[in-house]
Amino acid sequence: MNKIAAFLGLGHMGAPMAYNLTKAGFLVKGFDPVEALLQASVEQGVEKCSSAKEAVKGADFVISMLPSSTAVEYLYIDKDRLLEDIEKQSLIIDCSTIAASSSKRLLSAARDKGLHAIEAPVSGGVKGAAAATLSFMCGGEHEDVERAKTALQHMGANVFFAGPAGAGQTAKICNNMLLAIHMIGTAEALQLGVDNGLDPKVLTEIMSKSSGANWSLQTYNPYPGVMDSVPSSNQYRGGFKVGLMCKDLGLAQQAADNSKSYTPLGSLARNLYGLHSLKGNEGLDFSSIQTIYRKEADK
Amino acid sequence: MNKIAAFLGLGHMGAPMAYNLTKAGFLVKGFDPVEALLQASVEQGVEKCSSAKEAVKGADFVISMLPSSTAVEYLYIDKDRLLEDIEKQSLIIDCSTIAASSSKRLLSAARDKGLHAIEAPVSGGVKGAAAATLSFMCGGEHEDVERAKTALQHMGANVFFAGPAGAGQTAKICNNMLLAIHMIGTAEALQLGVDNGLDPKVLTEIMSKSSGANWSLQTYNPYPGVMDSVPSSNQYRGGFKVGLMCKDLGLAQQAADNSKSYTPLGSLARNLYGLHSLKGNEGLDFSSIQTIYRKEADK
Amino acid sequence: MNKIAAFLGLGHMGAPMAYNLTKAGFLVKGFDPVEALLQASVEQGVEKCSSAKEAVKGADFVISMLPSSTAVEYLYIDKDRLLEDIEKQSLIIDCSTIAASSSKRLLSAARDKGLHAIEAPVSGGVKGAAAATLSFMCGGEHEDVERAKTALQHMGANVFFAGPAGAGQTAKICNNMLLAIHMIGTAEALQLGVDNGLDPKVLTEIMSKSSGANWSLQTYNPYPGVMDSVPSSNQYRGGFKVGLMCKDLGLAQQAADNSKSYTPLGSLARNLYGLHSLKGNEGLDFSSIQTIYRKEADK
Amino acid sequence: MNKIAAFLGLGHMGAPMAYNLTKAGFLVKGFDPVEALLQASVEQGVEKCSSAKEAVKGADFVISMLPSSTAVEYLYIDKDRLLEDIEKQSLIIDCSTIAASSSKRLLSAARDKGLHAIEAPVSGGVKGAAAATLSFMCGGEHEDVERAKTALQHMGANVFFAGPAGAGQTAKICNNMLLAIHMIGTAEALQLGVDNGLDPKVLTEIMSKSSGANWSLQTYNPYPGVMDSVPSSNQYRGGFKVGLMCKDLGLAQQAADNSKSYTPLGSLARNLYGLHSLKGNEGLDFSSIQTIYRKEADK
Structure with missing residues (x-):
């Protein structure tokens, strides 16, 4: 039946x-x-x-x-x-x-x-x-x-x-806080490399086989052109939206507040995503955080 | 010959x-x-x-x-x-x-x-x-x-x-900056989970198979007792010393300074490792950053 | 009557x-x-x-x-x-x-x-x-x-x-978040000066008459010996306790969460105070944050 | 003569x-x-x-x-x-x-x-x-x-x-690092207040007479309309340029690097100013950091 x-x-x-x-x-x-x-x-x-x-x-x-x-x-x-x-x-x-x-x-x-x-x-x-x-x-x-x-x-x-009860939610927000951190970290490392003359594909390959390896770098690369079929190669459309990442990072901070835990990197990640969302990027994929590190033409 | x-x-x-x-x-x-x-x-x-x-x-x-x-x-x-x-x-x-x-x-x-x-x-x-x-x-x-x-x-x-010339050094410090970031991020996520009642082994297993996955979590877990044969299970002895991580993060900041690149998470990672080293931990393995998140008995 | x-x-x-x-x-x-x-x-x-x-x-x-x-x-x-x-x-x-x-x-x-x-x-x-x-x-x-x-x-x-209703509470936590930020900033500036050979009294006098001027520096100096009759010259006893500052910074973060405001410095201040409190300093005056910047003898 | x-x-x-x-x-x-x-x-x-x-x-x-x-x-x-x-x-x-x-x-x-x-x-x-x-x-x-x-x-x-020799330069960069920190802190506190319904003039008045008092708040207020004759009331023209603040914060980080001092707030201030400058704001007054906290219409 x-x-x-x-x-x-x-x-x-x-x-x-x-x-x-x-x-x-x-x-x-x-x-x-x-x-x-x-x-x-x-x-x-x-x-x-x-x-x-x-x-x-x-x-x-x-x-x-x-x-x-x-x-x-x-x-x-x-x-x-x-x-x-x-x-x-x-x-x-x-x-x-x-x-x-x-x-x-x-x-x-x-x-x-x-x-x-x-x-x-x-x-x-x-x-x-x-x-x-x-x-x-x-x-x-x-x-x-x-x-x-x-x-x-x-x-x-x-x-x-x-x-x-509660443990599933806690695991989820711990995971997503960690995800936000290594996504931003990956964006910073790639931009630092590019600004110093490295090819982002070569740098991605090297770090993927070294101790910098992480999910964001290897399966969801935020630098445009490094990987096909990820949001960074599609103008950051689709995927997991900045607004939802902000929501999850907010839940992580609430959990930290309740348990008197402190997460300086997690909090900074939340704030960087938050400031990014304020500028009209709430609906973009969360790997679009890469763009805050890029020099724009002077206004 | x-x-x-x-x-x-x-x-x-x-x-x-x-x-x-x-x-x-x-x-x-x-x-x-x-x-x-x-x-x-x-x-x-x-x-x-x-x-x-x-x-x-x-x-x-x-x-x-x-x-x-x-x-x-x-x-x-x-x-x-x-x-x-x-x-x-x-x-x-x-x-x-x-x-x-x-x-x-x-x-x-x-x-x-x-x-x-x-x-x-x-x-x-x-x-x-x-x-x-x-x-x-x-x-x-x-x-x-x-x-x-x-x-x-x-x-x-x-x-x-x-x-x-220079590209190898740049790749190295990009990698190690990213490593420092996900090591600290992993430490924060594990402590947040533990403080909210999760078993660090269970949380490690879940995040390892989810989007939080990264080298620090999966091969060099900083939470004591989660993995055998890593420094965290040997009182943070051996491994890659805090002092050396500080050196590499200093090189990353110099590179960023030269190229006018900005790395808020990388800089915060450097400062957290630096403050950790000031307290007599320069010779411990770099996964010992986990200990800054742990509550100590009141003085 | x-x-x-x-x-x-x-x-x-x-x-x-x-x-x-x-x-x-x-x-x-x-x-x-x-x-x-x-x-x-x-x-x-x-x-x-x-x-x-x-x-x-x-x-x-x-x-x-x-x-x-x-x-x-x-x-x-x-x-x-x-x-x-x-x-x-x-x-x-x-x-x-x-x-x-x-x-x-x-x-x-x-x-x-x-x-x-x-x-x-x-x-x-x-x-x-x-x-x-x-x-x-x-x-x-x-x-x-x-x-x-x-x-x-x-x-x-x-x-x-x-x-x-609510405006008084908001003013209070905005004020205390700003206080926490310039207290920590003052501690960092004084330590940086001292580490580079300056006398903290001289540096305090100079910054007090320059654009670095702020309440923490001028009336509640966190560096021991610069001012009499403040907690820093009394082993950080008395005054406004770290635990209470943590409470107020927690309220500030809740307010920010509710209004979708983002405060990277305020959040980092909260985390630094929180990590400081975890190490048994909850009952010290909040200017004791100065001590996290000081080198300790190797363990 | x-x-x-x-x-x-x-x-x-x-x-x-x-x-x-x-x-x-x-x-x-x-x-x-x-x-x-x-x-x-x-x-x-x-x-x-x-x-x-x-x-x-x-x-x-x-x-x-x-x-x-x-x-x-x-x-x-x-x-x-x-x-x-x-x-x-x-x-x-x-x-x-x-x-x-x-x-x-x-x-x-x-x-x-x-x-x-x-x-x-x-x-x-x-x-x-x-x-x-x-x-x-x-x-x-x-x-x-x-x-x-x-x-x-x-x-x-x-x-x-x-x-x-060197002490004058050190005093200068300590002062300017502290200035950057309380300018950003002031911007965060004012935006947090405004987002929660406060009038920025009233909040400025209250904090100026309370422990949040500092040079940026009281003489160089970054929120448009609070004070006349400051750059914030003139579209952030004139004054002390973002590019020069970035230069001074870079010198502060070099000094910290040399003396093995650590300045998490100072470093974050440097990175926030740096990211701000990347977006074409290098020539604006440094109080324009206020604008990164403001919500923009969705793109």
Whole structure:
């Protein structure tokens, strides 16, 4: 018998994830308050629902992919109170990247109602969502995460168990803070090399085989022309937007604030991305940070 | 017939490099002003010379591994004037990490005397020197770099041609600046995770398979107990010293200054390593930067 | 007729403020959950109350000086629900430094109950509290701030009207972020001068009369021995503690996060103070940041 | 009898300084390789010389105001070898802001030839030069500095004796590094306040009377409209150019490098000014750093 999944939030990430579930034979009942998004998913085989409440009826999995802590808390607890409608056999899988404190609140509120819920924020971006190569960084009860794999395996390549409630969110923001740092570091190193006469392709090749090696340099090079098929060679269009990186770096700083941890490089990365976004670059790919290091013609 | 190499500078790096050459059948004529270092190499098969001048006689390769720009310029040009003694058939290979401007001066002065010289700073540390897995980042004439491989192949695993004089030094300091940045970034991300309840091994595993992946995290993890056989699991002894990282980051800042390049993360990395070194940590491995993020008992 | 003031929170700041009010002829009804603090104020002429509820009876002014947003919200709204006991003729003056959002909530909740309230966080420290030279940075209705001066004038030298609810808190954290930045900047400039052979007194005198002039340099010099009667000449004891500066810098970062403002220097100042506090320096005066720049004997 | 001064370098700073000397009754013999600059000074009463060599004949004071270490070393030592032409009775006063090491070299080379020389870099900018309110930060022999006052008193308001050769340059760059830090800090605090609803004039007034007080806030406010007659209210024209601040911050970093001092805020200030200059702002006043914090319409 086919599995039934409610899918709430059908944006850039949610839509391809839901589509991958339908291709795997799931009956996917979708809802998004934006009619155009909902319609687009319906054309890809998702069953149209007129509300979140309708979508969760009879679901084995209730999967959500929402843009903010507030959106998640409104949906499940404070406004739509969806936890009151979700049935006991359902497993809630929240894939949104939100504050660990919000995620803990959701999982705790679910447990209070006798429901099972995990957090499963993702890494891999729109490309990973389309190709079903996402990584899920899961927090919650171990057996719930195991059970979630039935659905997650069709949307991604890796399912990590990070620990109890909040641990998945923490792993996600630690990862993305580190990503921001080595992306900016890579941009600085490449520009320094170029300004001193090096060919960015040669420098990339050398550092990739040396101790400077990192994901940004090797798979997502920010210097235009070094790699094909990455945003830097397409005017920084597509990919993982500066605005979203700013959001994740903000969550990292909140986490650091709560635990009295200090992250000078992480904070500076946040500020550099923030200043970059203020200048109208919020919608560009995050590797566009390369451009702040480039000399412009005098005004 | 066996090749003849003069080897000048037999410290932590030079000694194992010279030893590897002897094992490959080279006749290695060594000199170091520190008698104890010279003697140690002699016991490993290096032929003892009483001066650099004596060592370079009849050499196919004159290899130097010295601690600073000044040391290199003194040896070849300003004080020992070794360029006047080196023979036409010799190829000078300076493996020291020094300012690109100093290296350019050396290569230019050699050319003025009808000599051939390249720069070949290394990456890989004492461990790489011992295991003959160093990377050489070469600058100079392409054919000279090709010729140098006869010797370099026995001391390392990769020989990169970065470009003309200075390009090898530039590649080296770009790489090491990037290394410092992702080492510190990795330390911050791990501490942030731990402070929020994550297991550093689990977090390392997750980020290693995600976009946070980088050399520091995956092969040289700074958090004690995550990996065996790295300095962090040996009280940060051995490895690549904080003092040497400070030196390389200083060279990176000089290069940036000259080319009017700006590197906010690189500069902050330099300052954090510098402040760390001021507190008596100059001799620890550079992954010991992890300790600045750890709470100490109140004084 | 004498004015009546309830005073809630009799710690390092609250106690001398309450005492100054008694000296000005106010009947001060005090409460603090810590018995020893309450008793100490009673010995200085404050009338002992066994609860906040008892203290506010018949008060013209209800003044609070509490350590955190949570403490303020618990007292007035969420736990002790003191707003239900405060009488219509009372003016609430909250002198605590808290998040602007918390302060707005308090003023709004008071207005909903027909009460008048302002925020009046202070600058000037324990010394200013004792000498009645504090500056109050007030937010709320202009006429309420005017009315508050009857009390505030006896506890401080300046009463600023910053704007509507939240504006006083914002002014306070902007000021303290700027203070942190020029304190650290002053420490860096003095150490750089000393390391290059200058006398810190001479350098202080020169910069004080030049464009480097600032409050930290001129009135609160962080370099030991330059000024008498400041914490740096008393082993950094007394004054404004590192832990409190960390708190204020945390509030500044929260404000920046909410308004999508970016403050690279402010964030770095926060991280440097945070790392300093982790090493057991939380209780020292904030000018002790000077010590992070000083070379220590090798371990 | 009138004093005779040679004045070498008649740019934005040198020209008004030379003019002030003529007004004080000095015979000023001027030279600048740029004919237009020389001619402009001649129209203000400076005697035209066709070379530096001609200018120094019979001079009581040889005053130079040049743009870089290289320019000073070329003039006096390496190229024009002016030290060979300067007469024994002359006192050399180099007002250029250059590396302490270059200045030490000049003073030492002068002494070797039996000449007297001091360094006297200035603070106060073009405005101070015109108004004769400059501060001179002098290094060298104390009696030489005393003697220099005969000339300096007509060009400035303060003559500081910082210490031996190099001390004046060090004081200057420490001051300007601190200036850069509190200018940027002021810009961040003002923007943070404005973004949270404060009036920048009110915030300036409050912080000026509180612990945030500093020269940038109070006399050179970077927020447009807060003060009249400052560059921020004139589209950041005039004043102290970004390019010159970058130069001074570069000298500060070189000094820090030499003395193994670390200045995280100073380095970040340098990088922020550097990135600002790359975007075509090199010719604007340095208070224009305010603009990097301002949101621009999306591209």
